[in-house]
Amino acid sequence: MRHTYALMFALLVTAAFTSGCRSENYYCNADGCFLCDGLGCRPVDGPPRPDCNGDYECSGDRYCADVGCVTECGDDSDCPMGTECRAGSCLNPTEPEPVPNPGTCTRTADCPAGQGLVCVNGVCQVDNACGGAACECSATAPCANGFTCIDGECRADTTICHFSHECGGGRICVNGECREGCDTAATCPVGQTCEDSVCVDLPPVTGECGDNSDCSNGEVCIDSVCETSCTSDTACTAEQYCLNGVCVYDDRPQPFCTSxxxxxxxxxxxxxxxxxxxxxxxxxxxxxxxxxxxxxxxxxxxxxxxxxxxxxxxxxxxxxxxxxxxxx
Structure with a gap:
């Protein structure tokens, strides 16, 4: 019986080594990760990495790369077991150096030009992703996952503020939107007035147009009002951005940091x-x-x-x- 156990143990060790383990340590290759110790080698899970779209989704001393949230490091002692410190990042021994997520940004100007991208919460994205009529919502017609219904319109969750310090520039978070503080209507952006020390949208002027033909070049008829049309933020004023083909006041939160x-x-x-x-x-x-x-x-x-x-x-x-x- 003792010889049988010895033979089985030898076979297990041999199988483990042929699966990729080469020495008494933690080892990863194309076949997976293995832990070798005095008892032999066995397959184990690699250190987990959360998926991410930008640095703001990675906690602590991690940044967003093409492989997920990667831990920054100064030497091997800063890294989880089984990883090593290379190029300031904790990586599996056979893993190539990660590429920082090209979509990360701090402002729209950081995003690739000509693609209709805007910087939202540290990520370059197409802001009108919900598209046209699909952006309308009500209690009986809720928004898709990742969007929230605000004043009858689906807004991407990443464009909604919770607290005023998320807005920056002295703006105030009101019903999920970053609004300018004010003393009088004269201090508010065009198309807004001052109510309770916060700039709010003026009620629409009805009857201005019936369809796009009633509007000037570069305008479209939205809810009987001629609005400036756009395909990117560059077509709008400095205090506006392009949402669903129309220039609107930029009420999105702006992160103080993304890393x-x-x-x-x-x-x-x-x-x-x-x-x-x-x-x-x-x-x-x-x-x-x-x-x-x-x-x-x-x-x-x-x-x-x-x-x-x-x-x-x-x-x-x-x-x-x-x-x-x-x-x-």
Whole structure:
């Protein structure tokens, strides 16, 4: 019986080595990953990597590449078991150096020209992806996955804000849209007026047009109003972008960061914001009075800590509006 077990063990070791294992360590090749130790070699799963579209989707000290979220490193001790530090990245021993995701961006100008791409939450994408009538929605006609219904129109989830600090430029997050703060209507963009210190769209002027033939060159008839038509952002003004073939006010959130490399040392980029690690709220006050609450080991704003809405439809009281994550 003892000879039988010895023979079986020898066969297992031989099979493992012929599957790709060559020494007493962790080894990966085209056949998979193997762990060799004093007991022999056995197949194991490689270190997992989340899929990503941009650096903002990778947590901590990872960046987005063609193979997913890759951990940055200074030497092998920074890497998960079975990987090694090469070119500042934790990689499998036989893996080629990753290519940073070419779609990552911080502004629309970073995206390839002539393709109708815009920068949304750190990713170059076609903004009118839901396309024409498919963008209309209601309680009985919901949006497809990845889109949310706001004021009867499907908006890509990546273009919706939750808190005002996601908007940048002093703008305020109102019902999922980044709006300009204001004192009077004169301080608002064209086509908007000032209500409750926030710029809102003016009601449409009905009867201006019946179809496109009633509008000037370069305009299309939308809801009886002549609007500037477009195929890319370059056809619109600086405060507009091209959505579903029409120039509209740019109310999308803009991330402060898409990679931890854009933040101060020790402050990772989380959800487009450079976050300060913490253990207690008093620590946060010493860094930034706006991000004064310690929650989940990061400093956050008071509204983030007590948020009760993302969109106005989340508010329990009819007529309330969701502003900076709070119903009011």
């Amino acid at each position: 931890s490399a854009q933040c101060q040392p020790g402050r990772p980029c989380v959800g487009g914001v450079c976050r300060t690690p913490c253990e207690t709220s008093p620590e946060c006050l010493s860094f930034d009075v706006q991000f004064r609450v310690c929650q989940n080991n990061f400093c956050v704003t008071s509204n983030e800590a007590t948020s009760n809405c993302m969109l106005s439809q989340d508010c329990a009281t009819p007529g309330d509006t969701c502003v900076d994550g709070v119903c009011r």
